[in-house]
Amino acid sequence: MAYTFQKNRENIDWVQVTNILNGFGLTDFTPEQTRTAFENSAVNVFILDGSKVVGCGRALSDGISQAAIYNIAVEESYHHQGLGKKIISLILEETSSCNVVLYTHPNTVSWYEQQGFRRMKTGMALYHPSSIEELIRMDFI
Numbered sequence: 001m002a003y004t005f006q007k008n009r010e011n012i013d014w015v016q017v018t019n020i021l022n023g024f025g026l027t028d029f030t031p032e033q034t035r036t037a038f039e040n041s042a043v044n045v046f047i048l049d050g051s052k053v054v055g056c057g058r059a060l061s062d063g064i065s066q067a068a069i070y071n072i073a074v075e076e077s078y079h080h081q082g083l084g085k086k087i088i089s090l091i092l093e094e095t096s097s098c099n100v101v102l103y104t105h106p107n108t109v110s111w112y113e114q115q116g117f118r119r120m121k122t123g124m125a126l127y128h129p130s131s132i133e134e135l136i137r138m139d140f141i
């Protein structure tokens with residue numbers, strides 16, 4: 001199947017992006033909040049099948065040495081075609097001078113390890129109080 005890999009926000013349907021992210025429990029954003037989160041991120045990646053968004057990812061970055069990846073997701077019926085890895089590689093193209101950090105669900109740690117990410121010995125986070133119970137429940141912390 002021919003997909004479009006897009007690094008800008010032109011003609012992106014934020015309802016579709018939000019449905020993918022909220023569907024996996026990665027966010028609980030409204031479409032407007034999703035748009036703001038991507039607009040405020042240095043790197044955006046979308047995969048489209050025709051005009052339909054089927055995958056996405058974004059990274060915050062200073063553009064020099066540091067970046068952080070968020071909101072990586074591929075719609076379920078498009079899994080196992082290499083699209084998730086493609087999203088990561090497209091983000092890494094835009095952050096090639098950077099150390100790139102992320103945190104993820106316990107189930108996807110090994111997926112990121114396959115792509116060269118390493119567990120950090122001193123990585124720390126100050127989680128928002130409203131997230132902590134859920135993060136403990138999901139075995140993030």
Ligand SMILES: CC(C)(COP(=O)(O)OP(=O)(O)OC[C@H]1O[C@@H](n2cnc3c(N)ncnc32)[C@H](O)[C@@H]1OP(=O)(O)O)[C@@H](O)C(=O)NCCC(=O)NCCS
Nearest residue numbers: 024072073074079080081082083084085104107108110111
């Ligand atoms: C993680 C995710 C983006 C992978 O997307 P994908 O397009 O299916 O991934 P790819 O096709 O590039 O890679 C698939 C390969 O990675 C491996 N893989 C997939 N999910 C994995 C997991 N949870 N743990 C370890 N390895 C995994 C398998 O080897 C798989 O190979 P296969 O297709 O031969 O079975 C997708 O499962 C997803 O959207 N999950 C829900 C959201 C999420 O968890 N996002 C990441 C956390 S932010």
